[in-house]
Every structure is written in structure tokens, then in C-alpha cells.
Amino acid sequence: MSDAKLTKFRLFTLTLFVLTGVVAACSGASIPVTFEDRVIDSARIEQGQQLYAQYCAACHGVNGEGQFPNTPLEPDPTGRYGAPPHNESGHTWHHDDALLFRYVREGGMGDPSAFYPMPAFGEQLSDEQIVSILAYIKSLWTNDQRVYQQQRTEAANEG
Ligand code: HEC
Structure with missing residues (x-):
């Protein structure tokens, strides 16, 4: 040329x-970030970002890119899956609010031979802190993902 x-x-x-x-x-x-039927404001999201950096980023990545950013959804050589990404490339947005909340409070539900462990945070974090962290994670998603996840949450609450 x-x-x-x-x-x-x-x-x-x-x-x-x-x-x-x-x-x-x-x-x-x-579209705004929500948790259940509440809109979460930007101050709460910022607070969630700080808590996320402190408690979650070591495993899930500073920007939610996951433990193994190059192959986030594949097992490593030990055959186990690492902490999944929470950003728009992951699948966290497929889960309803109650499930996400329970995951953080009670810890991972994966089979330990197939997954690295996800600790329970119910002793260290208040319910409202968990909501702030989840709000921050939701701010990493696309609009469409937020809409989908809200619908999942509404459906789960109706069912
Ligand atoms: C020691 C590493 C580690 C830390 C710290 C950690 N996680 Fe996890 N997390 C994992 C692993 C590994 C999995 C996948 C295994 C499983 O599901 O049991 C997981 C799974 C999850 C899931 C379910 C999967 C998904 O994408 O929906 C959520 C939600 C989650 N973590 C949120 C958090 C939040 C919020 C924090 C901080 C408060 C946190 N994690 C801190 C390792 C960690």
C-alpha cells in the first residue's frame, strides 16, 4: 500500500x-445495577470494588478475569478448574441473586477433585458487604447480561 x-x-x-x-x-x-428488587448506587458499587480487591481478586482476578485468564473455563494440568472469571467473559451472570449470595456466604459447591476450593465468607463479610461485592461484579457485565440475570432472579423468586 x-x-x-x-x-x-x-x-x-x-x-x-x-x-x-x-x-x-x-x-x-x-441499565442500573440491582440486587433483588433494589437499585444499587455507585457509592455502594465502589465500596464493593474495594471489598472485592481485598477478598476476591487474589483468585478471581483484579478485574474479574479469573484465576487462569488465558484458559479461564478449562481445567489446569492437575485436572481442576480455577476460580472462574466474573467479568462478561464468564458465566457468573447466569446465576440468580439468591444463588450468587449463597455462594459467597457459604462457599463453593464444586467437587474438590474437579475444582479449586471457593472459601465461605459468611464469617468475614456482612450480608450488606456481600451485596456490595456482587453489585461491583454486576457492573463488569454488559447491559444484556444484566437484563438476563435480572430476569433469572425474578423467575427464581416466582418459582
Ligand atoms: C481461594 C480462592 C478464592 C477466593 C479468595 C474467592 N473465590 Fe470465588 N471461587 C473460587 C473457585 C475455585 C470457584 C469455583 C469452584 C466452585 O464453584 O466451587 C469459585 C466460585 C465462585 C462463584 C460461583 C461461580 C460463578 O462464576 O458464578 C462465585 C459467585 C464466587 N466464587 C464469588 C466470589 C467472591 C464474591 C469472592 C470474594 C468475596 C470470592 N469468590 C473469593 C475461588 C475463590
Whole structure:
């Protein structure tokens, strides 16, 4: 490619990139983070982020990328799964609120030969602290994932 063509090409991709961002920002304002039937405000989410950094990040990754970020959903050479990602690449958003809450309070439910252990935090964290942490995790998801997870929660509460 000639220099002129290359510059044009770069300008074109740059414009495309900026336009995509603008469209994404305008379409669908971000839906609020909720827990059960409460909307959780940004101060609580920030508090949750700090607690997450302190109690969860060592295993689940600072940004929720999981214990083995390159192969987050595959077993390691010992045959066990590590702490799964909590961000939009994981599957945490498939679980309803009550289940997520129970997971953190009571600890992992995985078979220890197939999973690294997930500790119980019921002794160290108050219920409200757990809600803040879960709210932070939810802030890592896409809008669609938050909508889906809210529907799961509503369905679980009806059933
Ligand atoms: C010592 C490592 C470790 C720490 C610390 C830890 N986890 Fe986990 N966590 C795991 C592992 C391993 C699993 C998967 C095994 C299982 O499900 O039993 C898991 C699973 C989970 C799950 C269910 C799977 C999913 O994606 O929905 C949730 C929710 C969760 N952890 C939240 C937390 C939160 C919140 C904290 C901090 C308060 C935390 N974990 C701290 C190791 C850890």
C-alpha cells in the first residue's frame, strides 16, 4: 500500500472506530445495577470494588478475569478448574441473586477433585458487604447480561 493510501486507510478505520463508540454510547443508556428488587448506587458499587480487591481478586482476578485468564473455563494440568472469571467473559451472570449470595456466604459447591476450593465468607463479610461485592461484579457485565440475570432472579423468586 502507498503512503497516501495507508494514511487514508488509517483515517477510515479511525473514523469507523470513533463512530462505533458514539453509536454504542448513544444507543441504550446503561441499565442500573440491582440486587433483588433494589437499585444499587455507585457509592455502594465502589465500596464493593474495594471489598472485592481485598477478598476476591487474589483468585478471581483484579478485574474479574479469573484465576487462569488465558484458559479461564478449562481445567489446569492437575485436572481442576480455577476460580472462574466474573467479568462478561464468564458465566457468573447466569446465576440468580439468591444463588450468587449463597455462594459467597457459604462457599463453593464444586467437587474438590474437579475444582479449586471457593472459601465461605459468611464469617468475614456482612450480608450488606456481600451485596456490595456482587453489585461491583454486576457492573463488569454488559447491559444484556444484566437484563438476563435480572430476569433469572425474578423467575427464581416466582418459582
Ligand atoms: C481461594 C480462592 C478464592 C477466593 C479468595 C474467592 N473465590 Fe470465588 N471461587 C473460587 C473457585 C475455585 C470457584 C469455583 C469452584 C466452585 O464453584 O466451587 C469459585 C466460585 C465462585 C462463584 C460461583 C461461580 C460463578 O462464576 O458464578 C462465585 C459467585 C464466587 N466464587 C464469588 C466470589 C467472591 C464474591 C469472592 C470474594 C468475596 C470470592 N469468590 C473469593 C475461588 C475463590
